[in-house]
Amino acid sequence: MGADASAEKAEIKEIDGGRKLLITRDGAEVEVYLFGATLTKFKTKSGKDVIWLSSTAKLDGTKAIRGGIPLVFPQFGAPIKEMAQHGFARNNTWKLRGHTDDGVILTLDNTAATHDAWKYPYKLTFTIALSSESLTTTYSVENTGTEAFPFHSLQHTYLNVADISKTTVTGLRGQRFMDKTTADPAALTIETREVIRVEQFTDRIYVGPTATGKGAQVKVSGPTMTVDVSGTSVLKGPDGPTPVNNDVVMWNPWEKNAKGMGDFDDDGYNRMLCIEPGLVSGFHLLPAGSTFDLVQELKVSEPTLSAI
Ligand code: TA6
Numbered sequence: 001m002g003a004d005a006s007a008e009k010a011e012i013k014e015i016d017g018g019r020k021l022l023i024t025r026d027g028a029e030v031e032v033y034l035f036g037a038t039l040t041k042f043k044t045k046s047g048k049d050v051i052w053l054s055s056t057a058k059l060d061g062t063k064a065i066r067g068g069i070p071l072v073f074p075q076f077g078a079p080i081k082e083m084a085q086h087g088f089a090r091n092n093t094w095k096l097r098g099h100t101d102d103g104v105i106l107t108l109d110n111t112a113a114t115h116d117a118w119k120y121p122y123k124l125t126f127t128i129a130l131s132s133e134s135l136t137t138t139y140s141v142e143n144t145g146t147e148a149f150p151f152h153s154l155q156h157t158y159l160n161v162a163d164i165s166k167t168t169v170t171g172l173r174g175q176r177f178m179d180k181t182t183a184d185p186a187a188l189t190i191e192t193r194e195v196i197r198v199e200q201f202t203d204r205i206y207v208g209p210t211a212t213g214k215g216a217q218v219k220v221s222g223p224t225m226t227v228d229v230s231g232t233s234v235l236k237g238p239d240g241p242t243p244v245n246n247d248v249v250m251w252n253p254w255e256k257n258a259k260g261m262g263d264f265d266d267d268g269y270n271r272m273l274c275i276e277p278g279l280v281s282g283f284h285l286l287p288a289g290s291t292f293d294l295v296q297e298l299k300v301s302e303p304t305l306s307a308i
Helices: 254-260
Strands: 011-015 018-025 026-033 039-043 097-098 103-109 122-130 134-145 149-155 158-160 168-170 178-181 188-190 201-208 216-221 225-239 240-244 246-251 274-286 290-299
Touching: 018 103, 018 122, 026 103, 097 122, 134 149, 134 178, 149 290, 216 240, 216 246, 216 274, 274 290
Parallel strands: none
Antiparallel strands: 011 018, 018 026, 026 039, 097 103, 103 122, 122 134, 134 290, 149 274, 158 274, 168 216, 178 188, 178 201, 201 246, 216 225, 225 240, 225 290, 246 274
8 A cells, every 4th residue: 555645654663572563654553463463443534443352352462352353264253163253363373564654464374373273274364554634454365375265354343432332333224234143143144224223232244235236335423433434345366356245243342242251341331342354154165275355444524413
């Protein structure tokens, strides 16, 4: 991603004993742990704290970080029972591969992390590109082996909405979703609401945007900021790039489930909402030598009156 002509080059510092990187550019800042390549902070030039992180999150590498943008691979949930929920990418330490004009590139591959139940050669790349009021993160899965492999991938983004009771989500009307809080989590229902308010335990997968025919475009309007979340995905194979309809996960554990997690603030559900572009509604096969790119953009702007 080339730097904006008007913006300065990103500055990168190792902090917290080298466990974390601080990226600053154009008055904005991002913090990302090498553990899981988990981005835990994004503060805009105008002072908005966009990402939620539980105050009780484990930050010592003993478990996936609760909050931020944990990276899900090769599975979402635990269809492969022998493997940790959401796979092993978020539970292993990534390497800093290099700097760019607007951020950094982190990588993980099968020489560092794999699993007996999923032993394919792969390379993950997480590219962070920072501007004053936006953050673009590209999560790439490359099949470096000789046979196709099944995978999911997701940027598990915890947004800091400040007050869930004053927050709305728009842009999902007309899309089909699976509701994991029901007795039939695989059933598909059409979203009929243009303005969605989250007022209870919510755990949904909006399956491959049909309404827009391109990537996911969701607006999260809270009392302190508005975040336009866009998720686009591309399969890059020998015949060139092919756009792929990605899914959008929406999750808020609500009060009872929040209290049931030791690393989730008891009242944290009031201040967060997971809106997550990914490829999770079923295992997808990635052909040998191909790469799947999942690009998330968080564009931040002032709160709008309708959210209050
Ligand atoms: O965000 C969707 C989801 O699969 C939820 O069902 C919930 O399990 C959440 O991920 C958090 O998972 P984690 O393994 O990080 O506790």
